[in-house]
């Protein structure tokens with residue numbers, strides 16, 4: 228190898244190392260901030276000199292900032308200067324494509340929601356939905372100060388993040404559509420895509436109720452159903468990016484509806500929003516255009532039949548949660564989707580999980596099975612977390628002031 232080639236290789240290795248160290252500092256500041264440099268050093272295992280150099284680079288790039296120095300009570304010596312993620316300059320966009328509407332949002336770098344818009348679908352099809360999303364995000368960007376670093380997108384179905392494609396989305400009828408490139412060229416911004424189930428798991432780990440947890444399952448039961456897994460602190464995608472399909476998980480109780488696989492007891496036909504609404508319609512509890520909110524409202528107004536339908540659905544969601552606990556032994560199963568619209572049914576979800584796990588393994592279901600911390604904001608926040616995760620992993624690819632990481 229020539230001296231020039233060795234030099235290039237060394238500088239690439241140094242760049243990699245600096246990028247990884249910056250990523251570790253940002254992730255630690257995100258999850259533990261406000262945090263002193265000395266704590267950053269002990270938590271990341273980096274030398275204090277390295278932490279000082281890189282934090283000053285991250286501060287001048289506008290992604291980290293110092294809070295005013297504070298003297299710790301009763302502790303002599305230099306005052307502590309805590310550091311936090313700088314949430315003033317940069318933004319990320321998120322977009323989630325649902326069955327009936329697209330939800331677009333802007334977050335700051337700490338994952339806080341700054342603006343959101345819900346766009347009911349005017350026309351179906353990939354082109355019109357992407358065009359509507361691009362228009363919606365442009366409007367949000369125009370009325371929100373700050374520079375947008377990128378956009379994260381999510382949708383149900385089979386999404387291949389590496390390829391940037393939605394491989395298959397039966398409800399939207401998308402097959403092998405290039406969602407990442409379409410959004411990136413429409414907005415002139417870097418884009419990333421992932422399944423909404425995985426991005427929900429990622430968002431719970433980043434900003435939600437699972438920040439201290441390395442093994443977690445996010446179970447979504449809405450119009451579609453799916454699961455996202457964080458195992459050993461990393462999002463698990465599977466060898467074909469198709470991990471997380473729980474449509475055909477048997478929940479034991481046969482539904483009237485026949486699943487596409489020929490069975491009657493699959494989670495999707497037994498417990499999705501679409502299934503519970505079809506049952507409510509045939510029981511005359513809601514009109515043909517009635518929604519889940521209407522059904523929940525009836526139950527809250529003491530309609531026993533509406534209440535029973537929602538309890539039965541929640542128990543089936545609990546059965547699925549129990550099966551996932553049995554299979555993977557996660558620290559948490561976070562449930563989201565239509566069930567979150569009525570948190571009063573969490574008791575029934577836990578009852579279903581307890582019944583499934585009885586005689587199988589002793590689990591404290593009350594502490595393991597929880598509802599998502601995001602409530603109904605979950606889909607938009609989680610879509611944006613797809614790009615936030617990339618920014619925190621490889622900050623120099625996104626933050627203009629960090630380019631010198633590569634060459635410095």
Ligand SMILES: [Zn+2]
Pocket residue numbers: 474475486487488489490493
């Ligand atoms: Zn099935």
